[in-house]
Amino acid sequence: MPAHEVTGSALFSGFRALGLYSNHLPHVLRYHARHREFYVKKLGIVAVSNALPGDISCLAADRMLVFAAVGPDIYAFARNKEVVHRYLHAHSSDVHLLLVLGDTLVSADRDGLLLVWDVPTQEEYLRLTFDPTTFDISALAHPSTYLNKVLVGSSQGALQLWNLKTNKLLPAVDVMGIGLSSGRILLHDIKADKTLMSFTQDWGPVTTLSFRTDGPPVMAAGGPGGHMAFWDLESRRLVTQLRNAHHSAVAEASFLPGQQLLLTNGEDNAIKVWVFEQEGGVARLLRSREGHSAPPAFIRHHGNAGRDILSAGQDGTLQSFSTIHERFNKSLGHGSSNKKMTKKMGLTFEEILLPPITCFSSESAREGDWDGVVALHRGETAARTWNYQRCTMGKHRLAPPLDRPNCGRLNNVHSTAVDITSCGNFVVIGWSSGHLDIYNLQSGIHRGSFGDPTAHRGAVRGVCVDGLNQRVFSVGGDGLLRTWRFKTRLHDDPAGPLHLDSPPSMLRLHRDSGMLAIALDNLSLVIVDTETRRVVRNFLGHSGKINDLTFSPDGRWLISASMDCSIRTWDLPSGCMVDCFLCEAAAVSVSLSPNGDFLSSSHVDSLGIYLWSNKSVYSLISLRPLPSDYEPMTVSLPGSSPSHDEDVQEVGEEEEDKMASACWESREQLDRRLVTMTSLPESRWRNLFNLDIVKRRNQPQQPPKRAAAAPFFLPTVSGLQPSFQTLGPSAVDLELRGLSSDLGPTSQFLLAFLRMVEAMLEERRDFDLAQAYLALFLKMYLRQLSQDPDTVAMLLRLQGRLETIWAELRSSFDQSLCLLAYTKSALL
Incomplete structure (x- = not known):
């Protein structure tokens, strides 16, 4: 089938997303009776469900099923994966609250409709309607030890206790903890309508409440700033605070029953487990799973194996995500300035944080000896080194020489381009002033500059070094491509610099083939042969700013991502575009693994890194040039929605152990x-085709001898029902x-x-x-x-x-x- 006749991409298919752990939705705890745990020992992924047609708005769970609401519909998952129940079209607006009580499911939507479902029969048996103007449902709770009772809270402050079996409004008989948007926390006896005690947190609305059940009467409260407060209910005082537990609002906090563990998750894409083992009720972080709290802006594969992806996020952190297993993920932390000086000056940690990383270069050749990552920070003059193995910021601050005029931050000079040599010994850094410098990574010493006095008249927009450390290539705002000798740092342009049709925005080099890819401001792509110093290819097609480029390992393909939401693959030998597909959000950075099996991408307003499998690795694909009027199809990000040809089969509700032990019983079940x-043994059939050759080879050298007569008690007559396969x-x-x-x-x-x-x-x-x-x-x-x-x-x-x-x-x-x-x- 020609490439332009397929839907989506002919070359890449969505595989999975990395670095997504949590969002603004509160988590739910589910106890596994057989394993006797809540799956918090390792915080590893146990199962990934089938994708739903939209974003999940709320969750609930019992010992058998996990319920998820998408718009007005509710889905029930068995084994955390398969959809077994659907509650469709019962609500007319979005469901925002779910609560499970035994075999009963309670759901509430934005229009004030509360439905009660019988889970085994999937039938609705109670419908309550509330007027949002007087009683806007904002919370659901089940008072412990009270059968068939649900407490309904409203944004107006009123509470109602309902018996779901008798459909009656009842007086409350218990004390409830209530968090208000004003920051007040009430322990209220609803039956007597009397407040027993109250607390106030200073950092805004109460987003979550949880009570410790392993002995000490402690209540935990979370706020929108990511802080946690712990209150002693006996002494009625604040025990301790946990500042910056999360970088954003705490979505949910849950004390594990009978344990000194607190599980929290937040909108900052983090889920954490805290342990209370110190005196004074101080919490210590036990384990966590964290991704970027702001969208990643620059990603690259690190190392030659293609198993790790370095990612710089707009949250200022540098992280490494493993394509093998999440336990190999690393966080290199947040960049900060000189900590020793800040301690003397009395500054806080937030005041010394560096701006987000705009781009970086990494090399694994000498990372065991010294720092192997150099990153550029937004608006910062100096580049910073990072150590991948120690997962820390490095010791070198690579700044322009002090004797250079107009080199400091006060003159608005900042680093713009960086590349580490393949040997891992040197790094070349370009600046907005047009200067281009080389540094030794082991010592951090400045080793020289390219150009006299500058390499370009405008800002350096891209730099790269060839694989043998012989030549350096740079492009600048002056629209020139210059070639430099690495050792002498002199011009290596016999015919002069190459004038480009438009100012370049970035530069990428395929070191094995010597091909340079340059993205220009006029939305075109230029391929330059570094041996002949000539433009050999010119690609047109993007209608938005080109965000990133990456070569295939063999140098045959160039993959580009643009603000027009397209990811295009260009075939260099034929000079044609052979694949193109659209994403739901524009890709800001792309990177193809060194072995070519996966393409990784990061997107606008998305916290994850998405992997696309290369179909050409495991199947035969015939890629043909796409026509000029080709209209690409939009492809969903991996895991964001189900495939159009995917048919989720419903199965009946069974015991989890029985479902887990189900297996194929016969070949017919495999359809x-x-x-x-x-x-049969190979001697019966393997040499049938060459039987003549075998007979000639096995002819005896001497005449055969007559065999001795068999004993009388051994049968010499074959059976009456011979089988063809026994021959x-x-x-x-x-x-x-x-x-x-x-x-x-x-x-x-x-x-x-x-x-x-x-x-x-x-x-x-x-x-x-x-x-x-x-x-x-x-x-x-x-x-x-x-x-x-x-x-x-x-x-x-x-x-x-x-x-x-x-x-x-x-x-x-x-x-x-x-x-x-x-x-x-x-x-x-």
Whole structure:
């Protein structure tokens, strides 16, 4: 099928998202009875559900199911993955609250409709309607030890206790903790309508409340600034505070029943476990899973294995995400200025934080000896080094020489481009003043400058060093591409610098092939051959600013991402665009792994890093040039919505252990999607095709001797029901030759044999045995079969069947080999 006829991308398919852990939705705890845990020991991903058609608005869970609301609809997942129940079209507006009480599910929408469902039968048995102007439902709670009771809270401050079985409004009989938008926390006896005690937190509305159940009477309260407060209910005082527990609002805090552990999650894409083991009720961070709290702006694969992706986020952090397992993720932290000086000056940690990283360069060749990452911060003059192995900020601050005029931050000079040499010893940094400098990474010493006095008249917009440390290439705001000698730092342009049609915005080099890719401000892409210093390709097609470029490992493809929401693949040998697809949000950075199996991308207003699998790695793809009027299709980000051809099958509600232990019982359950091999020994069939050669090779050198007579008690007569598959190679050869006779027409016997082989292929049984029989059969009768129209038609039908089955097998083999190679590379 031509590339322009497919939907979406012909080259890439969505694989999965990295670095997504939490959002503004409160978490729910689910106790696993068999494992006797809440899955907080490692905070690892246990299961990933099937995708829903929209964003989830709220969650609830019991011991069997997980409920999720999407718009006005509710879905129930079994085993945290499969949709088994659907509650559709009952609500007319978005559902924003869910509560589970035993076999009962309570749901409330924005219009004041509260529905009660019976989970086993999926039937609605109670409907309550509230007027949002007088009672806008804002919270649902189930008082402990009270059967079939639900407490409904409103944004107006009123509370109502309802019996879901009798549909009656009841007086409350318990004390409830209530958090208000004003920051007040009330412990209120609702039956007596009396406030027992109250607290006030200074950092705004109360977003969550939780009570400790392992002994000490402590209440935890969270706020919109990410702070936590812990109150002693006996002494009625503040015990301790946990400042900056999260970088944004605390969505939910839950004390684990009977344990000194507190689980929190926030809108900052973090989920954390705190332990209370110190005196005074002070909490210590036990473990966490964190991603970027602001969208990542620049990503690159680190190392030659392609397993780790370095990501710089707008939150100012530098993180590493593993494509193998999340336990290999690293956080290199947030950049900060000189901590020793700040301590002397009495500054806080927030006051010494550096701005977000705009771009970086990394090299793993010498990262075990010194810092291997150099990052540029927004508006900062100096570049900073980072150490990947120690997961810390490095010790060097690479700033322009002090004797250079107009080099400081006061003159609005900042770093704009960076590249580390392949040996890991040097780094080249460009500045907005047009200067281009080289530094030693081990010592951080300035080793020289390119140009006299500057490399470019405008800001340096891109720099790269070839693989042998012989030449340095730079582009600037003056629209020039310059080539420099690495050692002497002199011009290496015999014909002068290359004048570009428009000022460049970035520069990328494929070191093995020597091809330079330059993105220009006129939205075009230019490919320059560094040997001939000539423009060899010019690509047009983007309608928005080009955000990033990446080469394929063999240098054949150039992949570009633009603000027009497209990701395009350009074939350099043919000079054509061979693949293009649109994303829901524009990709701001892309990086293809060193082995070419995955393309990673980060997008506008998205906290995750998305992996796209390269189809050409595990299947044959014919890429053709796309026409000039090609209209790309929009492809959903991995995991954001289900595929159009995906059919989620409903299954009945069963016990979790029974569902987990379910397995295939027979081959028929596989719907003939697998192929079985014969269980006969290879000596029975493997050499059928070369039986003549085997017989000649095995002829005895001496006449055979007569065997001794067998004892009288051993049977010498074969059974009465011989089986065709029990024959040896010589017997099979004899039987096949007996299908043809000189006594009359024999096509019916030949057709019968071909039908037998077709039946074996249809049932996909003894696939290798059928191939051996068919090879010997065609060797004997191919000329005779070609003269009979019936057998020719049968052979053509058999050929189509064989090609179909082999294509399916080859695809399965390729996928298995790709997965095996990926697993082996992950273990190295």
